[in-house]
Amino acid sequence: MNLKFKNKKITGILTVLPSKEVSFEDEMENYNFSKEQSAKLKKIMGYGSHRIVDENVCCSDLAVAGINYLIERGHLKKEEIDAIVMVTQTPDYIMPVTSILIQGKLDLKKDMYCVDVNQGCAGYLVGLHQAFMFLEQETVNKVVLVNADILTRKVSKKDRNSYPLVGDGASITIVEKDTTSPEIFSNIKVDGTNWDALMIPAGGMRLPISPETGVFQEDDKGNIRSKDNLVMKGDAVFNFVQTEVPPMINDLVTYAGVEMDTIDYFMFHQPNRFMLQKLADKMKVSYDRMPNNVVEHFGNASGVTIPTDITFNLGQKLCDNEYMVCLAGFGVGLTWSSMLIKMGKLDFCEMINY
């Protein structure tokens, strides 16, 4: 499905990452594989260090810290926030929604809209779509998009397929009306027939958490996890990304009527370095235009990897200049989405530690 948005602009991006940093080497002995094998994969996949929240920290804590940081520095006024879109797969509670917890903790006005969206690796794109749609309303002038996930809590520490890659984090993106902004082009596709390619089997109503779901079992590849943990069919997900993402970007540039070489940066979701390099090679995009260094420095925090990529690799450049940027997210659902957006002259584009 193609989507087009007019008179909307991203005016600032902040990434909030936990201070606690754990290296792959520190965790290598948790995995059921030789150190030599793991070390080789570290290089190819880009395993490095990842950020992990302390035990008592939840997504709303990261979000509130980020929004308060922006308020204290004059980037944001409480009374201006007309809506919070919270994208997370790891809410503080099953109910109520985390966006309303954030409204309460920050003592924001009651005359506003709060909504949570359960999305993962395409969550930055889906969140932006929601924010843009809110801004169609006369009464909504500024939306705070929060992406946050603390998936290290849900991934088995003995799962070499997933644990070295995941990280925790949050991002705050401010989206506003702007009549001078060029059109934003986007597209999205979903495939619910492959719903189990990436999932957490237990914890919902279909299979509530119980002592039985917490029993650890070894899979045929030597990973050890329980039904309470995230499970990823790595081969299927890799193949899905390589098959679907390049044509999606072709469709997007055709829809927008632009040439690939007019796009300055391809800021894509980052599951691992190898996957990004293969996409870049296929799309004939140089690695400096499609950075792939988020996992090695911070881990993959689902919908937070794109804003982390932007703040880490572009940062101040996006405050000083304007660029044509292609965003793309792909993962759980399955869901895949991309966006072509002129981005720049931001009020802020930075990272902070929690």
Place this chain on the structure above:
Amino acid sequence: MNKIASILSEIRPEFDFTASEDFINDGLLDSFDMISLVSELDKTFSISIDGVDIIPENFRSIKTITDLLAKKGVTVS
């Protein structure tokens, strides 16, 4: 030794690849080994094997790997 066989032996030195007709079904290569192999082949032959071609069918034997390389214009004797 054939260059492909030599790379395979570096990746999984504990296995005798000449004794297998199906590296995947015989458990000689798993998905992470395939990624290691692709990375080595890319580097050795200065190519980039397409992501969509990184599927078990292409890594079952020296012959299927040779055929995969041929798609990229690489001939391995």
